[in-house]
Amino acid sequence: MTPKQPLLQLEKITKNYGAIEALKGISFTIGKGEVVALLGDNGAGKSTLVKIIAGGLAATSGRMLFEGREFAAATPAEAKAAGIETVYQDLSLCTNVDVVANFFMGREIVKRYFGIPVLQERAMEAAVAKAMADAGTRIPSLRTKVEHLSGGQRQAIELNRFVHWGGRLVLLDEPFAALGVEQTRRGLEMIKRVAAQGIGVVVITHIMPQAFQVADRIVVIRQGIVAGDVETSKTSPDEVVRMITGESFAGAGPAGTQTGLEA
Template sequence: MSSNGDDVPVVRMEKIVKRFGTVVALDGVDLTVNQNEVLCLLGDNGAGKSTLIKILTGIYTPTSGRIAFYGAPVDIRTPAEARALGIETVYQDLALVNLMSIARNFFLGRELARAIGPVRWLDMRAMNERTRAALADVGIHIRSASEKVEKLSGGERQSIAIGRALHFGARLLILDEPTSALSVAETRKVLTYVTSAKERGLSVIFITHNMHHAMMVADRFTILRQGQLVGNYAEGEVTQDDLADLVMGQREV
């Protein structure tokens, strides 16, 4: 995207409104993610974080508002369209299918197939090998790609979902509460993937409840409260306590 210059934001969402019937979930929210930046999206339950992200990933359609991707206006109507732009999302509980193997999950929706004439079949061997190699490439080592996901720990599952997003050429990686159900050690590991994604030149939107995790990885913070934008703050501009107060609405900075 050098033609657009390095200062063009990856995503600029402007004046996003989303109503569900009479409920206003988002009331004119702006969100900007710059290139090669980790943006932490903070807010309490019901603040509108998930709704905002689901608009960006094509799950919801905004009631009004504009989205630009690398400066160009876009209309993201389905998750497939978001993925075609290079927006990959790792959802807290919607990441992987537990009853399926790692490789089948890794290539879900992009399965590798071989064909003789009209007869096509899955190339399981290639999918298993490429899954192993791709995950090793981002520092995730698995025992076997044909193992079912249900046998893995929560941290391993998150790692694989993130590894998948990294492998398939995401330009923007969205992590929706990736650490909320993990142990301390597993959390640390997942946070290192956030850092390594940035090192690979990606931008990351990191959604979390946990101010401590946010402080560890963020370049910038965007805070929502009750469907409205509270503000944008650069790293170093605010303390962990400031963030907590802003999220809960106890003071302004």
């Protein structure tokens, strides 16, 4: 595999919540077009880190370089403007309007006729249709209200919208928690297609096979430190579990057994 150009570099990020040191100096790099699976036990600090990257939380110390320049978003809107966004299943869509309206929410195409603004519905629908087709997403009608769509379809809409508006780095925190097997498979495929366009993807998951299916690299956080940063092709579920738990290599069971995490 050719090394990827750095997209986001994290350098010694720390975060204290009062006396709790949630992050104790996190350093790793997300490459352009790279899918990084972020793994770790409950309370390891994954969500805290993702929030810091996406502007939802300020780091206590450390710095980030985004496309080579120092970067710190004070708000999620600021991160979004820079092309960094967390995609939460469902949460950012308006369910009572259709797919096109959601895609163009706040960025509608408007033309003025004799001073009167008119929404360019056909142009917007065509743009959404193209974005969906490019991503291989099939939705029966783009005029369907989002409330009638499945969780997987909603996720696809959000990801397509992110790509369409120039997204550079997408953060996904347990994106498949509420999805079925087939929807999850499509979601994983979609993540790969998004990354193939040069976008960076960080996906938090506790489901080991998903991490191995989708990620180029696995980063393990344990008690606020990076306990492992490995190419997926050069590790095994067993080794990753040991990184997560901190169990030493000696005395661990035979490969592929007793992890409790392999579905």
